[in-house]
Amino acid sequence: MARAEEDWQAACAQLSKTVVQQLKLLGARSKSGNQDCPATLATLTPPLPPSVQSESTIVDAGSLRVEGDRGFLIYRGAKGAVYAINMAYEGGSWKVGALAGVPLS
Numbered sequence: 001m002a003r004a005e006e007d008w009q010a011a012c013a014q015l016s017k018t019v020v021q022q023l024k025l026l027g028a029r030s031k032s033g034n035q036d037c038p039a040t041l042a043t044l045t046p047p048l049p050p051s052v053q054s055e056s057t058i059v060d061a062g063s064l065r066v067e068g069d070r071g072f073l074i075y076r077g078a079k080g081a082v083y084a085i086n087m088a089y090e091g092g093s094w095k096v097g098a099l100a101g102v103p104l105s
Helices: 008-013 017-028 037-044 050-055
Strands: 060-067 070-076 082-090 093-096
Touching (some): 008 037
Antiparallel strands (some): 060 070, 070 082
């Protein structure tokens, strides 16, 4: 939802520490230098057309496969497409460990 609403602060709060750190490093290499996670996400993410924006909010979680503090979520997106995405258990909650899911079907 945060991505669809272009709420980059909220989107970064849902990401694992590893992904946030990678975005900060990438931002530091940008022309302006020293971009934080929200600024880097905003720079890297093009605006979505309204139809895609709506579809990006559809997530039907199927299962969370867990091994220790790592896992991956299998879910259905818009139009029934099946995806998997890395997850990390940090600070008492599950965080997203990638910027996008990988299609499985």
